[in-house]
Amino acid sequence: MATTLSTKTYDYIIAGAGCAGLSLLYRILLEPELCSKEILIIDREKKSNDDITWCFWEKSPDIFEPTVYHQWDILDFKSQFFNNELDISPYTYKMIRGLDFYNFVYQFATACPNVHFMQSKICSMQVTGDQVEVATSDGTYKAAYAFNSTRLFQPGTQADQHSLYMHFKGLTIRTEAPVFNHGKGTLMDFNVNQHDGMAFMYMLPTSPNEALLEYTVINGAVLNPGAYDEALQTYINEALHLSQVKIVREESGIIPMTKKKFPVHHKQRIIHIGTAGGCVKASSGYAFQFIQRQTAKIVMNLKQNRKPIVKCSFRDKKFNLYDNAFLEVLISGKMRGDELMSRIFKYNSGGTVLAFLDNESSFTDEFNMMTTLPANIFLPVTLKEFFRKAS
Ligand SMILES: Cc1cc2nc3c(=O)[nH]c(=O)nc-3n(C[C@H](O)[C@H](O)[C@H](O)COP(=O)(O)OP(=O)(O)OC[C@H]3O[C@@H](n4cnc5c(N)ncnc54)[C@H](O)[C@@H]3O)c2cc1C
Structure with missing residues (x-):
């Protein structure tokens, strides 16, 4: 060296x-x-x-x-509980x-x-x-x-009682015929096997002939590589009804979702x-x-010649609490992820949910959103997380 x-x-x-x-x-x-x-x-x-x-x-x-x-400007949400085209205004979803x-x-x-x-x-x-x-x-x-x-x-962000992994494989697929509506993406399609944990397909068409398709799973353990390919191929054949696609690019990742x-x-x-x-x-x-x-x-x-340290604001702390409560519900398995996300998108506008996920929502929106979730699950978990952080 x-x-x-x-x-x-x-x-x-x-x-x-x-x-x-x-x-x-x-x-x-x-x-x-x-x-x-x-x-x-x-x-x-x-x-x-x-x-x-x-x-x-x-x-x-x-x-x-x-x-x-x-x-x-428009994103689809799909699950066995709820299907809708989400109006995400005032936001635009970008790649x-x-x-x-x-x-x-x-x-x-x-x-x-x-x-x-x-x-x-x-x-x-x-x-x-x-x-x-x-x-x-x-x-x-x-x-x-x-x-x-x-x-x-x-x-350390290994999956444990405080952390999960979001892991995924993405393919950029190309078709001969113009089959995609590139004015609309699919934020989450939960109509995939939920046996490995919370799993969804994410599809972003970028032209009539090209789309990014990503199989995402949130749980405590990454899958064997073949499992992502199998889920993607099944979706291409059975949900998109495409028999021949060219794979022009691949990406994969493991993102820690942690309370640490x-x-x-x-x-x-x-x-x-x-x-x-x-x-x-x-x-x-x-x-x-x-x-x-x-x-x-x-x-x-x-x-401004100040130390370049970004302090945690009250707002950041509030959203950390929401995030930790949400994650705890998933870690503890108190509610299925697809059911939870379906409730959130069913009873709140797409724009409000995106504001919430970006830590930009108003307290009224947050309160309204909380009331759409089962209080018997979220209330005790939020209290537990509040005191866990404070201790
Ligand atoms: C495949 C993938 C897709 C994602 N998609 C999204 C998305 O759509 N939207 C979103 O909001 N977030 C997304 N994320 C999450 C997040 O935005 C990315 O992980 C983002 O790249 C994080 O930026 P970063 O600079 O912290 O880390 P990185 O972009 O990973 O940069 C860290 C850099 O440090 C270098 N490095 C690390 N260790 C060393 C070392 N010892 N010596 C020298 N160099 C080193 C690495 O080579 C790397 O270039 C995605 C993550 C992944 C993995």
């Missing part, structure tokens, strides 16, 4: 060039007060594969709008392809001589005085702050961002918008 200690001290080291690291970098570079800071961005991988798709919803376009590949996002930020950043990219494995990070030292397989680098999206400081607390920072100099900074919403597995909000707040603090 190399032991070079670079003599240069950077303003910021961004440890991990994934969604959070590149979102932060781009936001910094957009700010006149910050764009000339010396920045080192380190990742063990070169991001040259289209290995991920991010979907999210928003009311108005944000800075990554140029990378949006497709968007939908960004990973490679478009990486290339967009790289292209912008490579024009900045003060931004340095490095491909290396980060082995450790430590705070020494008012500096952070980041040790990599190619040497040690110093900065005033490190923004960390590696898993180095993350709590993630550290916000380490000694105020190593700031955790993205999944490592607790941005994955425990009850839904979505993180993209939470990453955008977190990195925007960090940049705001940096601009």
